[in-house]
Amino acid sequence: MFKLNAYQLKLLAIIGMITSHMTIAWWEIIPIWLQFPMYAAGGLTFPIMAYFVAEGYKHTSNLKKYILRVLLFGVLALPFHILTITFPMGGGDPAIYPYLNIMFSIVVSLLVLALHDKIKARPLFWILYLFIIVPLSLLLLEWYFIGVTMVLMAYLIKNETVRRVIPPFFAATFFAIVGLVLTPFLVQQFAQSDAAPLLATPDFTPVQMSFIIGMLVAACLLKGYNGERGKRMKWLFYVIYPVHFVILFLGMMVIRAMGLA
Numbered sequence: 001m002f003k004l005n006a007y008q009l010k011l012l013a014i015i016g017m018i019t020s021h022m023t024i025a026w027w028e029i030i031p032i033w034l035q036f037p038m039y040a041a042g043g044l045t046f047p048i049m050a051y052f053v054a055e056g057y058k059h060t061s062n063l064k065k066y067i068l069r070v071l072l073f074g075v076l077a078l079p080f081h082i083l084t085i086t087f088p089m090g091g092g093d094p095a096i097y098p099y100l101n102i103m104f105s106i107v108v109s110l111l112v113l114a115l116h117d118k119i120k121a122r123p124l125f126w127i128l129y130l131f132i133i134v135p136l137s138l139l140l141l142e143w144y145f146i147g148v149t150m151v152l153m154a155y156l157i158k159n160e161t162v163r164r165v166i167p168p169f170f171a172a173t174f175f176a177i178v179g180l181v182l183t184p185f186l187v188q189q190f191a192q193s194d195a196a197p198l199l200a201t202p203d204f205t206p207v208q209m210s211f212i213i214g215m216l217v218a219a220c221l222l223k224g225y226n227g228e229r230g231k232r233m234k235w236l237f238y239v240i241y242p243v244h245f246v247i248l249f250l251g252m253m254v255i256r257a258m259g260l261a
Contacts, residue, residue, distance in 0.1 A: 007230030009048050009221060014237060016044035016214060018244050025084040025248040029260050036210045043214020044221070046102065046143055047150065047168035049237075051222055053106055054154035054163075057113045067110050073238040074103025080245035084252065103241065105141045108133070109151035116152070146171050161223060168219035172212045179209050 004012075020042020023035050030038065060066045081101040112133060119125040129152075137145035150167035157163035 002224050003226040004221060004224050005226055005228040005230030006052065007233055009225060010052065010233050010237060012221065013045045013048040014240055016041035018240075020045070020211070020214075021085060021244065021248055025252055026255065029255060040210040040214045040217075043172075043211040043216075044218045045214075046105075046147055047171060047215050047218035048222060049102075049106070050109070050147065050150040050167055051154045051164060051225075053109055053151050054113070057110055057155065063110065063114060067107055069238065070103050070106050070110070073241050074101055074107065077101055077103065077242035077245050080242065080249045084245055084248045100140050100142065101241075102142045102147070105137075105143050105147040106151075108137060108141060109148045112148055112152055113155050116155075143171075146174055164222035164225065165219045168215045168222065172215040172219075175215070176209075176212055179212075 019038040023030060023039045023042070027035065056066065057063070078099075078101060082099060085101075112129065115128070116125055119128075133148065134145040137148050141147060143150075150171055153167045153170065154163050157166065
């Protein structure tokens, strides 16, 4: 079976992130046949990152610096994330994506892991998690509570193969249920209501459902992780994150100026 090191996996995650965000931001000029693989590649990103966030938490020598670094680049990316993802090209109502980008999901995930280790009374931790963290994550974070849960699973599961494979499968199952079963039901139930819940928005198109394929591929890629670091990538992901949103936004402006959208 193929083997990949950490650098190669993270590089694939970055490529998937960029291509899926291109699909969202520039969807009007990208042919539908190309949108499928580009958006599917985005399903690789957070399952891979979730595993390495859990690993980073285990091995960091300074959790506070780690969190502040992630938070800094999340804040830098925030305005352009809103312009390109939350309000994609074409204007109108916001998309289904919350305002806070994935860096905030990582920050919350790290805080949840720290909270888990600090609170020795496990029932208290799970009460806080289920009744405070999960609802707030559902409303505020990209990947909703699923992202935070994937990181927590990757941290808590002891079997190495299982903790690589199960979180992506968990996410894929959740989004499949939401996209194929729950969303059509909610859309029908709240069709005449101005107070429809977040998941009642009919935005789960076939292209977006291709995202699930990427999550399943991510599970296979993580299973093939050889445990080696490879080249260092301490700052690459952090820098690329806000920069790629700026480029996507500028591209949107050019596309509009040329009358292509």
